[in-house]
Amino acid sequence: MRLVWRLVLGPDAVSEEGWGYLWHLFLTVGTIQVGLWVGGAIAICFVMLDLFYLRKKLKNNSKKTGIRLVVLLAITLLVVIVHYLLEKVIDVI
Numbered sequence: 001m002r003l004v005w006r007l008v009l010g011p012d013a014v015s016e017e018g019w020g021y022l023w024h025l026f027l028t029v030g031t032i033q034v035g036l037w038v039g040g041a042i043a044i045c046f047v048m049l050d051l052f053y054l055r056k057k058l059k060n061n062s063k064k065t066g067i068r069l070v071v072l073l074a075i076t077l078l079v080v081i082v083h084y085l086l087e088k089v090i091d092v093i
Contacts, residue, residue, distance in 0.1 A: 038083055045075045 049071065058064045086092045 038079060042072075042076050042079050045079065046072050049075070 050068065054068060054071065058067060061067065
């Protein structure tokens with residue numbers, strides 16, 4: 001997990017005082033909270049769709065995994081678009 005944060009946020013050079021520490025705290029907590037909510041929304045949408053729709057439709061299909069991957073990516077794209085619209089365009093988040 002630490003490696004992912006380092007790749008996304010850059011080096012972990014944090015001053016122990018002042019605005020640098022507050023900025024680091026904001027980025028770390030913000031990443032965890034936003035990632036949790038967006039990831040949770042994607043997971044709930046995919047699990048619900050998989051349980052109630054895809055399992056019935058893909059019973060005898062040999063390409064189940066590929067179709068599920070495409071559906072997961074489509075749901076992810078939809079959640080990203082909705083998040084972008086709510087955050088940047090409508091300014092709700």
